[in-house]
Amino acid sequence: MTLAEVIDLLDRIALVDDRVVKADEIEQEAQVTMWAAVLRDVPLAFAGQAVGDHYASSAWPVMPKDIAERWRLQVRDRLGRSLGTFDPVDHPHIDPDDETGDAYVAALRAQRRAIAGGDAEPVGLRELMPAVGSQLGGGRSVELVPANEAFRAVKEEQYPRRARPAGPPELAVHCPRCGASPGRPCRLPHNDRAMTGTHPSRRDVWDAQQTEGADA
Ligand SMILES: [Zn+2]
Numbered sequence: 001m002t003l004a005e006v007i008d009l010l011d012r013i014a015l016v017d018d019r020v021v022k023a024d025e026i027e028q029e030a031q032v033t034m035w036a037a038v039l040r041d042v043p044l045a046f047a048g049q050a051v052g053d054h055y056a057s058s059a060w061p062v063m064p065k066d067i068a069e070r071w072r073l074q075v076r077d078r079l080g081r082s083l084g085t086f087d088p089v090d091h092p093h094i095d096p097d098d099e100t101g102d103a104y105v106a107a108l109r110a111q112r113r114a115i116a117g118g119d120a121e122p123v124g125l126r127e128l129m130p131a132v133g134s135q136l137g138g139g140r141s142v143e144l145v146p147a148n149e150a151f152r153a154v155k156e157e158q159y160p161r162r163a164r165p166a167g168p169p170e171l172a173v174h175c176p177r178c179g180a181s182p183g184r185p186c187r188l189p190h191n192d193r194a195m196t197g198t199h200p201s202r203r204d205v206w207d208a209q210q211t212e213g214a215d216a
Contacts, residue, residue: 005044006036013051019061038064042071043117075116081179170198170206177201 001009010032014021022028039047050070054062171183177199178186185194186202 001036001039001042001044001047003032003036005047006032006039009039009044009047009051010035012048013062016055017061035064038068039071041117042067046071046074078115079112081174168198168203170203173202173205173209175199175202176205 010021022031042050047067050067051062053070054066058066167185171185173182174180175186175198178189180186180202186198187194
């Protein structure tokens with residue numbers, strides 16, 4: 001958040017809790033600077049949501065650490081769901097076998113940054129390894145290998161970009177229930193079949209994002 005966004009956030013907080021924002025002008029300036037330092041990496045929309053969550057469960061005035069802590073947990077959760085790789089289809093110019101190449105490393109770093117910042121959804125194992133996805137539930141270990149031409153061809157065949165049917169809007173987000181990546185159908189855990197509908201929690205994630213967008 002920028003200084004201006006922190007001021008915006010504090011203005012909003014002042015509407016619901018008059019204990020937070022300092023009345024004295026000099027104190028207020030110091031407060032804004034301090035909040036901006038603590039919340040430097042936190043997007044304004046997330047901070048607004050975190051303030052709401054805080055007051056939903058606490059009678060104490062919100063502190064910047066309350067917001068930073070929620071952001072830290074979310075980043076950890078998002079990175080925890082990521083495999084530390086990227087979808088080669090998104091980076092056709094990068095040789096996926098060249099793991100030490102500058103472009104490969106840069107793409108990985110950008111992907112981690114985007115996931116941490118909420119700009120990208122974690123790449124799920126299922127979509128990267130469609131051919132072996134059904135084996136994962138069976139307790140057998142699968143050796144992860146970097147994608148190559150053959151993999152890309154198989155993937156393109158299984159998920160042709162243009163022929164993908166337009167489904168419900170929540171397909172645009174990652175499914176927290178079965179782990180399907182954006183644009184991919186939800187799958188039943190017991191037989192790995194693609195569902196015609198989606199998991200309700202995926203719909204919730206989509207709904208939440210729409211509300212977030214409307215508030216911001
Ligand atoms: Zn699902």
